[in-house]
Amino acid sequence: MTTATLAPLLSVSYLVKHFDVGGGLLRGKTGTVKAVDGVSFDIRRGETFGIVGESGCGKSTLARTLLRLETPNSGRVTFEGQDIFTPQALSDKALRRRIQVVFQDPFAALSPRMTIYDVLTEPLKIHEGTLDKARWPERVRELLERVGLRPEFANRFPHEFSGGQLQRIGIARALVLGPELIILDEPVSALDVSIQAQVVNLLEEVQEEFGVAYMCISHDLSIVRHISDRIGVMYLGEMVEMGDCEDVYETPAHPYTKALLSAEPEINIGGEKRQQVLLKGEVPSPVNPPSGCRFRTRCWKAQDKCREVPPTTRVGDADRVVKCHFPLTND
Amino acid sequence: MTELNNTRDNPPGAPSIQAEMVATRTRTPYLYFLIRDPVAVLAALWLLFLLFCALFGEWLFGDLARGMNLAARAAPFGTTEGGLVNILGADALGRPILARIIVATRVTLGIAMASAIAALIIGTLIGLWAGFKGGWTGRVIMQLSDVLQSFPSILLAMVVLYMLSPSPLNLILVLAVGQLPVYIRVARAEVLELRERLFVDAARVIGARPYQIIAMHIGPMVIPTVINIVTIDFALIMLSESSLSFLGIGVQAPNITWGLMVSQGKDYLETAWWMAFFPGLMIMLSTLSINLMANWTRRIRDPRERWRFERAKQA
Numbered sequence: 001m002t003t004a005t006l007a008p009l010l011s012v013s014y015l016v017k018h019f020d021v022g023g024g025l026l027r028g029k030t031g032t033v034k035a036v037d038g039v040s041f042d043i044r045r046g047e048t049f050g051i052v053g054e055s056g057c058g059k060s061t062l063a064r065t066l067l068r069l070e071t072p073n074s075g076r077v078t079f080e081g082q083d084i085f086t087p088q089a090l091s092d093k094a095l096r097r098r099i100q101v102v103f104q105d106p107f108a109a110l111s112p113r114m115t116i117y118d119v120l121t122e123p124l125k126i127h128e129g130t131l132d133k134a135r136w137p138e139r140v141r142e143l144l145e146r147v148g149l150r151p152e153f154a155n156r157f158p159h160e161f162s163g164g165q166l167q168r169i170g171i172a173r174a175l176v177l178g179p180e181l182i183i184l185d186e187p188v189s190a191l192d193v194s195i196q197a198q199v200v201n202l203l204e205e206v207q208e209e210f211g212v213a214y215m216c217i218s219h220d221l222s223i224v225r226h227i228s229d230r231i232g233v234m235y236l237g238e239m240v241e242m243g244d245c246e247d248v249y250e251t252p253a254h255p256y257t258k259a260l261l262s263a264e265p266e267i268n269i270g271g272e273k274r275q276q277v278l279l280k281g282e283v284p285s286p287v288n289p290p291s292g293c294r295f296r297t298r299c300w301k302a303q304d305k306c307r308e309v310p311p312t313t314r315v316g317d318a319d320r321v322v323k324c325h326f327p328l329t330n331d
Numbered sequence: 332m333t334e335l336n337n338t339r340d341n342p343p344g345a346p347s348i349q350a351e352m353v354a355t356r357t358r359t360p361y362l363y364f365l366i367r368d369p370v371a372v373l374a375a376l377w378l379l380f381l382l383f384c385a386l387f388g389e390w391l392f393g394d395l396a397r398g399m400n401l402a403a404r405a406a407p408f409g410t411t412e413g414g415l416v417n418i419l420g421a422d423a424l425g426r427p428i429l430a431r432i433i434v435a436t437r438v439t440l441g442i443a444m445a446s447a448i449a450a451l452i453i454g455t456l457i458g459l460w461a462g463f464k465g466g467w468t469g470r471v472i473m474q475l476s477d478v479l480q481s482f483p484s485i486l487l488a489m490v491v492l493y494m495l496s497p498s499p500l501n502l503i504l505v506l507a508v509g510q511l512p513v514y515i516r517v518a519r520a521e522v523l524e525l526r527e528r529l530f531v532d533a534a535r536v537i538g539a540r541p542y543q544i545i546a547m548h549i550g551p552m553v554i555p556t557v558i559n560i561v562t563i564d565f566a567l568i569m570l571s572e573s574s575l576s577f578l579g580i581g582v583q584a585p586n587i588t589w590g591l592m593v594s595q596g597k598d599y600l601e602t603a604w605w606m607a608f609f610p611g612l613m614i615m616l617s618t619l620s621i622n623l624m625a626n627w628t629r630r631i632r633d634p635r636e637r638w639r640f641e642r643a644k645q646a
Contacts, residue, residue: 067536096538108529113551113634122547123537157634173533 007081008042009213010066010099010181015039015075017058017065021287031287035061037237038075040313043181048207048214050228050245052221052260054283058237059217063185066215067101079181093127100174104186106166110158116144116169117154123176130177143172146209147202164195171202175210184216188223200227221264225249230319233257236286236294243320253320253327256295293325301326361631364640374623381617384436392416392430397585400425408605420605422595428609435587435610440617442499442588443568446506450568451561453507454514455553459545461515462522473519476512484509485574492580502581506568513564514557521553555629562625566618573614589613 015036022030035058043049053059064070066077068084077084079095089095103109110119120140124131131139141151147168158166167187174182187203188196200223207214218224224231225245232242233254241254252258259277279298284290290297296306303326311325322329365371395416403413403425410417419428461472488505495501525531526549534544573590575581582588589610596606630636 064532067532069532069535093538096536099536101533101536103529103533105529109533111530111548111551114547115634122534122539125547126534126537126539126543159635177537 009045009080010043010215011076011078012042012066013040013076015062015065015077016073017061017070018073033286034237034289035286036065036072037289039234039237039239041232041239041242043213043215045180046207046211046213047229048216048227050224050231051215051217051234052219052224052231053234054260055219056283056286057234058286059219059234060185062234063101063183063215063217067099067183097123097127097130097177098180099183100177100179100181101183101185102167102170102174102187105190106163106170107158107190109170110166112158115155115157116140119158119169120144120154120173120176123173127177139176143175144169146175146206147172148198162195163191164199167191167195167199168202171199171206175206175212178210179212181213181215184214184218186218186220187216189218189220196223203227221261233260236283236289238294238323239321240295240323241321243316244318247318247320251329253316253322253329254295254324255299255301255326255328258328259298293323295324301328364631365627367640368627370623371627374620374627377616377620378624381436381440381620384433385440386437388433388436392434396426396430396434396587398426403427405599405603405606407603419609420603422592422606423599423603428592428605431587431592432589432610432613435589435592436613438499438582438586439569439572439588439590442503442506442572442582443565446503446510446568447561447565449503449507450510450564451514451557454511455518455557457511458515458518459522459549459553462519463526463541463545463549465523469519472515476515479508480512484571488571488575489578489580492575497575497580497583499582499586502572502575506571506575509571510564510568513560517556517560518553521556522549525549525552555633559625559629562618562622565621566614569614569618 016034016038017036019033019035020031021033037058039058039062041049051059051062061070065072068090072085079098082095083089084095084099114122117137117140120143121136124136124139137154140154144151144153149165149168149172153161153165158169161169167190184203188199191199203214204227206212214227216224216227228245230243231245231248232239233248233256234240235256241248241252241257243253248257249261252261255277259279262275262277277300281298284294284297290307291310292308293299293302293306293311296302299306305325309325311323313321313323314327315321316329365375400413400421401424403417403421405423406412406417406421406425406427408418408420410420413421413427416427416430419432421427422431457472457476461469487509491505492501526544531544531548534548539547569590572581572588573593576588576591577594582591592610593607593614596603596608596610599606631640
């Protein structure tokens with residue numbers, strides 16, 4: 001975290017992505033899914049920013065929007081100060097090189113008809129002139145060795161590999177163009193537990209070696225805790241809490257964070273038992289989120305104010321951000 | 332960067348690395364696997380025979396196939412009177428069926444192949460476009476294609492061929508137009524499914540342009556499907572062509588096609604079955620061979636099925 005004082009690499013402010021539901025030839029739209037609703041955060045060069053939350057909280061939509069697979073309804077995203085959604089930026093291939101992705105499902109992320117060599121040289125083909133064609137085999141070899149695979153694998157097809165191997169290939173593909181930010185969308189949740197640790201270690205090695213920043217999305221709290229410098233907690237399209245990873249894990253300020261963390265299984269021998277917080281009810285529909293604070297329907301601290309006034313984002317010490325009227329840290 | 336440097340023992344683009352990768356990328360030639368598959372061999376031999384007939388049939392039997400010989404009128408199947416060429420019998424004007432079948436190969440296959448390929452290329456491109464564009468463009472294209480599909484193609488062909496001349500080119504175009512909706516529909520459906528796939532998203536993240544996505548990812552997945560359809564279509568087109576020829580607006584004499592021969596022979600089915608049977612058999616065997624070869628080609632080219640062949644090789 002020596003780079004913490006520098007300007008952010010990626011800066012997201014008030015990002016909104018809504019999806020219309022219903023519709024058709026004669027019926028109008030019947031509602032709007034507020035998948036991402038006014039999310040702001042920064043990612044600094046070389047750090048890992050983790051995002052946790054239940055399924056359906058908008059984590060993946062956030063990732064897809066930052067990858068520009070979706071167009072946001074409003075908000076601003078800048079990469080080193082440059083707005084990435086201007087028409088010029090959208091057609092700027094050089095910017096594409098700097099943000100890459102590792103997807104959750106390694107089987108689906110690779111074309112079944114392309115050899116690994118083709119997969120790894122595709123970015124070079126698209127970005128002509130990045131590397132002399134004569135050096136492609138060498139580059140493929142380097143990358144495969146870097147992610148712990150044998151260079152001969154270049155001639156094989158994706159169906160000949162295991163999930164862990166494919167995810168290593170996915171990481172190699174993300175590295176081909178030398179990105180500065182890699183978005184990890186549930187990078188290990190499709191893998192066996194025994195393989196997860198290897199892939200997480202690989203990600204850490206790669207970060208150390210190339211100084212790349214990660215935005216790691218996961219519902220696996222222990223993995224996010226392990227690899228993140230800072231984390232953000234999402235609930236129903238909003239970022240409810242954000243801050244230094246250990247701070248948030250040790251002293252959660254938002255009731256939702258506390259509940260989420262207490263749901264994580266814990267190995268505890270002889271020690272004091274962690275206080276369990278059980279939430280009642282289901283996650284409300286993002287089509288029609290509750291008024292005021294979105295978490296109030298399940299919050300044990302909710303009061304009338306929570307129904308009437310949406311909480312504002314409070315910034316505390318050490319860039320700790322909480323979106324709650326009655327944060328637990330005040331207790 | 333230490334590990335990266337380790338692999339740089341060789342100078343950039345060193346032949347050893349490249350040669351190693353290229354060497355392991357070459358695989359057993361297709362011919363090797365073909366020889367091991369008796370059914371595919373038979374189909375391939377039959378297609379080679381047809382190619383030979385199409386190239387040299389006219390030159391070998393052209394006069395024989397068109398010259399009337401009243402002595403041999405309706406000569407029965409199996410006769411050797413007037414030479415071996417009459418072995419399959421002769422038609423109502425005494426022209427040997429065998430010679431006519433061989434001579435007809437060129438025009439039959441030519442017309443069917445040209446219209447099948449035209450329908451394949453045009454239909455697939457329209458379908459890819461409709462699927463990729465989506466929205467209103469896609470919807471309008473699909474509505475038009477539905478209209479075309481619901482309109483009886485034989486009626487369409489009759490109107491067009493009556494108005495224009497029944498030249499081979501017009502015939503090819505009319506037959507192709509009738510088959511377009513199948514390709515449009517299939518190509519569009521495949522694109523709609525494929526463009527949501529994760530590896531297409533991955534390509535977009537890398538910065539691939541739409542045409543690059545179609546060329547690198549969607550095309551290679553759609554082509555095997557439409558190729559399989561074209562082989563089935565091939566037979567349909569041959570049959571449509573024979574109906575049109577029967578109606579007198581298809582292939583015109585002195586050209587001969589198998590379809591035309593079936594049509595001409597069907598009046599004599601009770602008395603001289605060979606007149607319609609053998610050209611019909613040719614249509615069946617040819618479509619069967621094309622289907623078998625297409626299926627074999629699809630399997631050998633699919634990376635997920637190729638191992639079957641390779642395992643058979645090791646065994």
